[in-house]
Amino acid sequence: MANPWSTLADEDLTPESVHAHLDPCADDRWVAAACFDRLVFDIATQRTLIDIGLQRSASALTRTCDIYSNTASSSQSNTNLLFDHFLREPLDAQVCHIRARLRERLDRLNTYVELQKELVAKGSEDADDEWEDDPWADEDLHHKGGQEDKSTVLSIPDFLTDDLPVTALSLAAQEQLPALGVLVERHGDILFPHRFTILESIPEHVPPSDYRQLLPIYDPLEDCERRWSSKVPRSDTDWTDNLDVQSTLEQVGIKPPPSHERIPGAVEAPLSSSALLRWYHAQIDRIISRTGNVDTALALTQHGASSGLSGLDEVGEDLSLLSRLVYDTPRPATEDEGHTLSGWSKMSPSEVVQSYLSKSTPATVVKNIQRLVIPYLFVLESRAERSHNPDPSLRNRLLYEYIVNASLEMAAPIFEASKPTLPVVERLIKDDEDLARIALALLYGSDSLDEWATMSRIFECMPAWDSVYIADADEEDEADTTITSLGTFVAPSTAQPRVTASDLLLFFQPLHASSLSRALDVLDVHLESGEILSRWNVPARLRWFLQSADDENEQRSWARRMARRAGGSSDEPDSPEEYEWLLEDMVKLSNAGGSGLRSAFGLIPKDEVISIFLSGLLNSGKFHIAETLLHKPDSKISLSPTAIEDICLSCSREFYDNATDGNYKVGDMSIAYNCLTVPRPSDRIVREQEFIEATSRICSFNVTSRPGIPISPIEIRLTKDRLSLISRVLSSNSEAYKHTEVILDLVRKLGFKGDPTAEIKTLGMIADVALQNEDFDRAYKIDKRIIDFVANLKDGGAEVGEEVKEVCWVACYQLGRQPEFEDVQKKLHLLGCALQLCPPERVVEILAAWRRVDEEDLEIREEELGSTKPLPSKNGRRGQTRPNEPGIGLKTIADRLQKHIPPSPLVHTPDAALLASKTFSHITANFPFSVRSSSRASQRSDGPASPMMNRVSLDQDDGRPSMQASRVIQKGIGWLIGADEE
Template sequence: MASTSAYTQWASLPDDEITTNYVETTLSAVPDDLWVAAAACLDRAVNNTEVQESLLKLGISRTERVIQRCQDTLASEETEAPDTIHNSLVEYFVNSPIDARLCNIRSILLQRLDRLNTYVEMEKSALESGDTGVEDDVDEWEDDPWADGTAGSSTSTTDTRTKSSPQLPVSLSSFLLGDIVRLACELASLEAFSALHILFKRHGPVLWPFRFVILENIPEHIHPSLYNFLLPSYSPATNSEPTMISEPWRMQPDFVEARQCQSALQESNLALDQVHTVDGVGYEAHHLLLSDDELSTWYKNRVNRVIHSSGMIDIALAIVQHGASQGIPGLDELGEELSLLSRLVYDAPQADEMDDDWTLARWYSLEPLAVVHAYLAHSTPGSLAEDISRLVMPYLYVLEARAERAGSPDPSLPTRILYEYILSAPLEKAAVIFEASKPTLPPAQRLIRDDEDIARLALACLYGSDSLDEWSTMSRIFECLPAWDISRDDDNDEDVADTTVASLGTFVKPSIMHPCSTPSELLILFKPLSLSSLSRALDILDVHLESGEIFSRWSVPAPLRWFLQSNGDINEQRSWANRMARRAGGQQDQLNTQEDWEWLLEDMLKLTGKGDNGLKGAFGLLSRDEVTRIFLSGLLSTGKFDIAKAILRSPRNKIDLDANTIEDICISCFHELYDNASSGNYKIGDMKLAYDCLDIPRSSNRLVKEKQFVEATSRISSFNVQSRPGIPISPIEIRLTKDRLSLISRVLSSNNDAYKHTEVILDLSYKLGFAEDVVAEVKVLAMLADTALQAEDFERAYENSERMVDIVFKLRASSELDADDPRIHEVTEVCWIACFQLGRQPEFEELGKRMLLLGRALELCPAEKLHDVLTAWQRLENEDIQNREERMTHRRSGTAAVSSPRKLVDSSLPINVASTLRARLQDFHMPSPPLLSTPDAAALASRTFKSVAANFPFGHRGRSQLSETDDTGSHRSTSTRRTEGEDVSAHATRVLSKGIGWLIGADEE
């Protein structure tokens, strides 16, 4: 009853109410060993270490008698053979299952007691070091106003643990019942290394096969010094991993823990107690010791995993350093690489936001030059020299040492890679390196210690650069170069200089296969140069730098290699001089005064001369006169004519050019401005600049003609002449027109009233370049007359025809011209056709003027055209006779004559014209035969006129159809005449021509 009551009370008692006093008084009094050991001690696992210890000790003490019985049984066998002992135990356990169960319980309780002692030690260690693996909970307020008043008052009087003891990341009950390997992995992941160390020390034999599993649970970012007790080491004696030394709680195992007893218990086929997981189930175990190669591989894999997961190179390096300190082979080179990589990641300057993901694979893939670039990628000019000394040079020396260890020593490797970096670095960084290598510095402080190497590197860097705006940096580099005191022969020096410049120019000249020379390629060219040639190359560099600064000053920078390329190319120099004169002038905020332009001229002239070292400047192939002409052209192209006049007329005039040359330059600039003008109005835009440009030199006939042509262009534009429908004619079209008289025709065609302004049109022709051209004047008058005729303005047409006739007769009467002069024939042809065209128009009611015009046509036309003119004359004569008869009839009848709308021929035809006509007719013996009255004669005259005047297309406005007068004075339509059969018309023409030919004395076939 007592035991039943105690069991019931024990089963209903909560874990937190169990006290050591209850264990010592109540449980100890229960006589049933199995119940106490199994129900009370084995089935209960509390979190109070003192209570748990009392339970475990009580349970173990209740199993002491069964151990004695087992030993007595074995003693009765009187044998020490293992098999006999094993069989005896199996038989005993089968016959005494309670004792077998007690033995099993004892082994479990002993393990729990060991774990309890370990847990207590872990707590003590955590209290001393503060390492619990978890963050300490924030202390609650003692007077928390939100508390319910029960939490603080429910403290068990049986809980004797110190409240200040820090809690481990695992509870005592879990620690006692859990898989110890899993517990170790949990402590490793929670970084509770002090507890983990104690766990390995006390339970090493169990945990050691799973050491690598536990290591994998340690976060990769943790420094290895915190868990170095767990990292594998190396034993040179065995050339493998040594066995871990542990300190178990019990040096001698208990009877029930012996192998024979445990084996007997397993073979007794009894249902034994298993209240916790078998240690290590589900984890990969490594019972064998790792060899040296396996250890090296493990460390390398660990390093790769650390870098891949966390990117912490310093942690990886610390792991390798620990392995190397343990003597593990094959880690020295890895440690060396990680040390260099660590310098790159942690010691080298970095960007504000580091986005580089460095891994060993990436590091191994880099060439040495790429590594140097990575070291110095974010170095500033102020830190570059120091970064090279503390980061780059140690790396290069490591490479040299490796090459030597590999059996292929390369003493030049550090300098070679450093030179490659300098050649590929920006000029600003290169300048810093050259400044840290000045010959004036102590050798130990110089990055580059060879003076000739400095010179070659500088030449290669500068001539291989494409920079256009770093002239101050280039000058800094030049100032760092050595100056050798070398005696030279002048002639030989000049030859060496020319040869050096020529060879450099050929080398850097771009081609399709080799568009640009790199600094590395140029260094190859400079390497074989002797000290003397190298010094001369520096003299050349000095001249080129000065020229480059001048170019940059005037906004026409060129890469330094251009000065080599253009050294023997006069066209390239001329092109750049033009660019300099024009682009510098285009900087409106730069050249606004006479002094500025004079300064530009001084610099341009300076580039044509030779320096003290006998080397030519950038324009050395151009003469001073040519450069001055280029300068003046550039000045004029900007339109700053006031400055140009001031310079040309200044007492200190630096433009040493004759008047004709200045005039040529001004006219050339005028043509450029004229051709670029978008409007012909010479009051605005480029046309105004072109017009004003002609006022710069002293006036001359040539300049006056050009100005008149500008005025003519402006006037043509004012008449809205179009090149295509809707598009006004441009100035350049006007200037490129070969037959400028056609421009007059286009003016007359494009404006209905233009023909009325005879003097304006004539003045326009004069300004177009025909001021003293009589032929052109006659043609213009003919165009005016034809345009007036088209507009049926017969009076103006007559006036222009009379004016044309006067000019022709004066020209024919001139003693200065020969009668066979082609100009006389040309103006005569134009004149008689114009007179004939107007004289034969029936709508022109001034009969006298028409007869006068036809008379002029008869007088001027060639003999083969007389029959055409006489036909028209016959019609007018018949009309005149009819008018006379009508007047006489009215006079005889006494009736007042009605005024005829047409004037009589004798009242309008001048005596000289009539006598001339009479004389020509008498010479030809022509009494005006009726045969000449054919209407086709007028058409023939019209075609003849058009063929002669083909060079000046008249306007085609006015009447759409003209009428002609037949022999009786009546009118017939020309369209009717055109509908006659071709055979009749052709036959009449042949008969008429044959008759006229006979009349004028032509040879008859």
């Protein structure tokens, strides 16, 4: 049969039902155990269970107590007797253990009753604080079944079984501070090691006054923290409290009640004064960093200071200043900078001032300085005096430091609040010299390029020292020396890449009114120059005017930038009037003002500034504007025609040199060509235009500088022997030689206009290419043209140069000796001309070729006349006269030339014909094309000829060149200039 006690639910138990079920039971041990096992939610029922358990455990307590006390009749100690008894009667040991636990549970229950009083009271307060007309109240009551019980934050079973430190942390986290106070008051000795963890569990927004009794208190007598004490009222003592009994129970295997859990961070011993001060600092930081509530931290500080803990007074002062930073400094509502006391203490005074003003605007910065920064500076001065280290310059130094490091927009209102026209008491910067020093340092140290209006606002606030202005030459020299030194000081170097406003303030610090006045005059000129440069999109930092004051190259460089970049950012079409305004401004920057101070371009002469302006127009491609300004009647470009030509040529050549495409219809080459239309036509302009046209034509022939790389315009300009370009044109295009007039026009445009030598050489090159292509008729026409040109020179009485002669006779000789050229009469004519113009040492070899052609001519004539037997001659060769034409005997020609031919072994030398080839090679050494032998000449040869075989030799029997030598002469100069052999 089941025990009816075990079937009862905990919530069904009442004091009466407990008595009804347990009183009839005679087994005291079972009843005590039953009472210990039950934990209910009702205070009265739980107290009844504890009381019955204590009553029923009394009999076992009496037995064990008698045994423990009966030491006289036994030689054993009382603990041994008790140990033996517990071994014999283990149930008595269990009952003693249960009794000890029930007594502890009774103490806890009494504490719980006191806690409930506080919890009910706080619940009532919270209910009173709720809205009387809360629209959600009815719905909440409907779901919760009535008024919510504010006292149910702890249940009896939880409170009786949980460790007290855990319960204390839970109450702290739920802000049940009165109940927590009761717990600390009744069990302070248990909770003291966990006091700081409990305090940290209290939400940071809770005012310290709500948990004042929990805060650590400084004991001046002990110079440390005061301990918490327990006030648990126990009216009686029990035998189970004896330590011998508890140890004996443990020896027989009954575990003692578990000790209270030690939560991490427990501190057993009281803190020293220094450690306690550090804790207050950390707690203040925690409150501020997590809530930003400086007032709560200040209240905590005041509590600690009230107990006499030294060091918190200055902390309170810092918190008052920090509260100004947190509450009085404007900032967005969503922004939280996380200010803390430790962070505040680590901040330097300059950082504090910066923090006070970090959220200021130009409209509020003056007001914030007056209500936030000035009081803080007074506090610093007071502290310095209290520490016996007074610093009279502290206030001005920190304020000036902020101003020189502020933006121009933020600084301008401060200068306006410091004008010399204001009463001294109202001015932020009260000293006129300091005002000038700070302004000079701030402006020359600024990197701004577009705040010229703001800079002018600052300049308008400067003092005017009429009575102390420079009085004599010595003071003026001293002031100018100061300005020169300032230019050197701001120049960047490896040791100091950039000068800051703070550095400049140190530089201006020793200057007096006279030097400062001169510096302000210079500043006025520089501000005007800066506005002009900014207007034309070439702004410069204000300190640049100091750096370039004695640097002509730097001024010239900036003038070029101004001329080239002006108007570049405007979307409107350029107008001549706009550029006239630009010219006026550039000239203005080159002139000295009324005070004799040089402007931005003061080292550059006016004419050079105008030249730079014109160059800038041309380099920007604004040719129509340049033409308009140059040719208008009242032109402000007062330059000579030669100077204008020089500028136009220079700009054109710059575009030419940068061009990647030689076509003068597009790109930079087109701009270079159009640039030459700006000045009035002249010989130099025309020559440059023709050279550009020649460049475009050369590039159109696909001339290359390296295999696969088209020749660039700059390579054409840098070519020293421009006739070599003609040879490259002829070699790069197989049809180019057919356009003789085009090639000659190209030669003239390359700079050889009126140069007969260049034209003859060009014709010689064309004739040679025609010969290589076996275009003998065209080659003959070119050679005839060369011959006529030379004849006209002679007929006109002009002296024919050696180079012209050499080109003429070599060209005639090359074509006249070609076997493939079948017109014998033309060949004789060419070789005759070659004999007339060649040097004496070349006559024999040319004459040998003439003889061969002459023999061919005789054979042809004999065939035409039907003659079968040639006329004999005394040297065994054919007759000396030709039918149907006057006879010119070979001997007669030889006799006529004999006087010009000194005795020479040339006739018997194997290299006689080679000399002729080398002669032509000398004339055309720079021609890159190769000479190709005719197909018929190749067919007549015995085999391919190597360069070593190409040396010409004479037949020893008849004095004529051999077939191999003839083949070499036919090939011309190809192998000599590195052409490939086939």
